[in-house]
Amino acid sequence: MSCELCDAPGGVLLWQDARCRVILVDEPGYPGFCRVIWNAHVKEMSDLDAADRAHCMAVVFGVEQALRGLMHPEKINLASLGNMVAHVHWHVIPRFSDDPHFPQPIWGTRQRETRSTRKTDVGPLAATIAAALKNIN
Amino acid sequence: MSCELCDAPGGVLLWQDARCRVILVDEPGYPGFCRVIWNAHVKEMSDLDAADRAHCMAVVFGVEQALRGLMHPEKINLASLGNMVAHVHWHVIPRFSDDPHFPQPIWGTRQRETRSTRKTDVGPLAATIAAALKNIN
Numbered sequence: 001m002s003c004e005l006c007d008a009p010g011g012v013l014l015w016q017d018a019r020c021r022v023i024l025v026d027e028p029g030y031p032g033f034c035r036v037i038w039n040a041h042v043k044e045m046s047d048l049d050a051a052d053r054a055h056c057m058a059v060v061f062g063v064e065q066a067l068r069g070l071m072h073p074e075k076i077n078l079a080s081l082g083n084m085v086a087h088v089h090w091h092v093i094p095r096f097s098d099d100p101h102f103p104q105p106i107w108g109t110r111q112r113e114t115r116s117t118r119k120t121d122v123g124p125l126a127a128t129i130a131a132a133l134k135n136i137n
Numbered sequence: 138m139s140c141e142l143c144d145a146p147g148g149v150l151l152w153q154d155a156r157c158r159v160i161l162v163d164e165p166g167y168p169g170f171c172r173v174i175w176n177a178h179v180k181e182m183s184d185l186d187a188a189d190r191a192h193c194m195a196v197v198f199g200v201e202q203a204l205r206g207l208m209h210p211e212k213i214n215l216a217s218l219g220n221m222v223a224h225v226h227w228h229v230i231p232r233f234s235d236d237p238h239f240p241q242p243i244w245g246t247r248q249r250e251t252r253s254t255r256k257t258d259v260g261p262l263a264a265t266i267a268a269a270l271k272n273i274n
Contacts, residue, residue: 044213046202057194065183075223076181079216083232083240086212095220103220105244 005087006041014126015133019052020059022129024120029100030093031120032071034129036060038088045080045088055137056088062132063092070128071118077105142224143178151263152270156189157196159266161257166237167230168257169208171266173197175225182217182225192274193225199269200229207265208255214242 004010011023014034025033036059038048045053064076073094080090095102098114141147148160151171162170173196175185182190201213210231217227232239235251 044201044205045215046198046205046213053194053198054191057190061183061190064181068181068183075218075220076183077216077218077220078182079214079218079242081212081214081216081242083212083214083242105216105218105220105242107242108244 003041003085003087005037005085005089010037010089011035012122014122015059015129017136019055022059022063024122024125025091027106029115030106031118032067032073032094032125034063034067034092034125036063036090036092042088043082043086048088056090058136059133060090060092062136063129066125066128066132067092067094069132070121070125074102079105140178140222140224142174142222142226147174147226148172149259151259152196152266154273156192159196159200161259161262162228164243166252167243168255169204169210169231169262171200171204171229171262173200173227173229179225180219180223185225193227195273196270197227197229199273200266203262203265203269204229204231206269207258207262211239216242 009023011025014024015022020036020038023035025035027033038056042048071094074097075095077093077095098116100110101108146160148162150158151161152159157173157175160172162172164170175193179185208231211234212232214230214232235253237247238245
């Protein structure tokens with residue numbers, strides 16, 4: 001069966017190693033929205049062995065730290081859902097009090113039309129993620 | 138400031154250790170919906186040190202494994218949001234193709250009114266989680 005995360009990067013590539021990649025999501029109103037995508041086609045986190053699970057989460061938390069340091073969001077949202085694309089991927093979403101859905105999840109009811117002027121600086125974001133992950137095993 | 142996850146268990150207690158607890162969420166249409174709640178009032182996962190982060194995720198993945206073994210869901214959804222209650226907690230949600238929102242996130246648009254007869258057997262769920270976590274550090 002065809003899988004969109006097997007067939008394509010899934011966004012602008014920010015970082016990668018042999019096991020996974022970090023991409024920037026193009027979602028209006030959500031600058032800095034990243035995804036950590038496991039390269040192999042695996043459905044659930046508990047289908048990975050403990051070492052791979054730990055590696056995946058270290059990347060997720062490294063991206064969280066990079067986004068916090070660069071963007072100072074009100075909150076970070078982390079989610080691994082995969083109901084439609086059952087290939088392990090983590091949403092790492094910096095949330096701001098003036099974003100379209102705050103304090104609802106981004107999948108909830110839209111709260112406002114405001115669009116801040118905040119934007120994603122791809123180069124610095126990629127560099128900050130690389131620095132956060134430079135000692136990853 | 139008062140915090141509802143500091144002031145109360147947050148649901149039916151299924152498992153606990155010194156650092157965190159697992160509770161059953163009472164959400165209509167979502168049998169087996171668990172939360173892993175960090176006991177200390179911490180806002181983000183990256184505010185925990187690496188050992189505590191690893192412990193928290195080991196509990197999340199243990200609950201995932203217990204739910205998969207007992208309930209055979211179509212998919213597991215994992216999420217740490219905290220926009221309204223900024224105290225680390227993880228939603229661990231077994232999803233079924235006939236649940237109210239599938240394949241949308243549970244925070245999205247309701248898809249159907251169907252209510253399956255699936256229910257949560259609290260005793261076996263608590264025992265299965267305890268077994269999954271018996272060797273946790």
